[in-house]
Amino acid sequence: MPFDKITLIAALAITVCLFGYALGRRVGKQEGIKEGMSILPLEWRRQLNETSVCPLCSLRLNQHKNCDNIHSRD
Amino acid sequence: MSFETSDVYFLKKVFSILITGIVIKIMDDYFDQDIDALEKQPNIYMAMEYGGLPYTLLLFSLAFMLDPITALSLFFSSFAIGMVGHLTVKMPSGLYGYHESIIVVLLGFVLLKLEMLSSLFIVMVIQLWDDYLDYEKDRMNKYNLAFQLGKVECLLLAVILFLLTAYFDYIKAIASIIAMHVIVYIIRLLPDNQKPI
Numbered sequence: 183m184p185f186d187k188i189t190l191i192a193a194l195a196i197t198v199c200l201f202g203y204a205l206g207r208r209v210g211k212q213e214g215i216k217e218g219m220s221i222l223p224l225e226w227r228r229q230l231n232e233t234s235v236c237p238l239c240s241l242r243l244n245q246h247k248n249c250d251n252i253h254s255r256d
Numbered sequence: 257m258s259f260e261t262s263d264v265y266f267l268k269k270v271f272s273i274l275i276t277g278i279v280i281k282i283m284d285d286y287f288d289q290d291i292d293a294l295e296k297q298p299n300i301y302m303a304m305e306y307g308g309l310p311y312t313l314l315l316f317s318l319a320f321m322l323d324p325i326t327a328l329s330l331f332f333s334s335f336a337i338g339m340v341g342h343l344t345v346k347m348p349s350g351l352y353g354y355h356e357s358i359i360v361v362l363l364g365f366v367l368l369k370l371e372m373l374s375s376l377f378i379v380m381v382i383q384l385w386d387d388y389l390d391y392e393k394d395r396m397n398k399y400n401l402a403f404q405l406g407k408v409e410c411l412l413l414a415v416i417l418f419l420l421t422a423y424f425d426y427i428k429a430i431a432s433i434i435a436m437h438v439i440v441y442i443i444r445l446l447p448d449n450q451k452p453i
């Protein structure tokens with residue numbers, strides 16, 4: 183097989199790979215973001231229950247300084 | 257040992273590519289001299305001081321004498337590709353970046369036909385490869401193609417375009433990549449006193 187044909191076929195094959203990779207990466211990224219967003223509230227709740235520290239503002243539970251009182255358990 | 261016509265043609269083409277590569281690098285350094293001075297990066301144009309323009313013209317004349325079509329197509333391509341980062345910027349000519357880019361590419365295709373296509377491809381390869389290597393350094397630079405497209409996409413696109421260049425003109429493809437590394441080596445050889453303070 184002549185050299186120019188080999189280079190052309192290789193270029194075509196890598197182009198197909200590139201499209202597959204680029205598309206898969208972008209779709210996977212979006213799926214990952216959605217999945218992460220759905221897990222995040224549960225993960226924060228778990229951290230809050232285990233450590234009694236708010237993962238968002240780092241305040242400890244049952245403190246009167248708590249600005250919005252949403253974490254108070256009185 | 258005697259040189260045949262094809263050997264002479266080959267050598268002329270290789271040296272023309274190398275010299276045009278140096279000219280393109282000097283042009284690039286001319287635009288980047290302020291940034292390079294701030295970042296303390298070596299810059300050929302600054303190292304040549306007032307000799308920059310005459311030396312560049314002399315080198316380009318030499319490259320043109322060796323192989324006019326290759327030298328001209330590579331220079332046109334680098335000019336057009338260099339504008340890609342500044343497409344909507346108004347140039348000193350009064351035209352926008354993309355106007356100049358399109359005019360130069362069209363002129364290249366009319367005058368040089370397929371030679372222009374292979375030159376455009378190889379200049380894109382060098383641009384993509386350079387951006388791939390600078391990915392960590394230019395992470396927040398929105399003009400970096402590896403950052404815009406993704407690192408692997410950038411590399412794969414460079415490989416595809418390299419193969420397409422090799423399909424049209426394998427001497428140009430291989431010689432350009434070698435010339436790129438030779439030029440990088442030359443820049444490293446710049447003595448410390450010629451690097452910006």
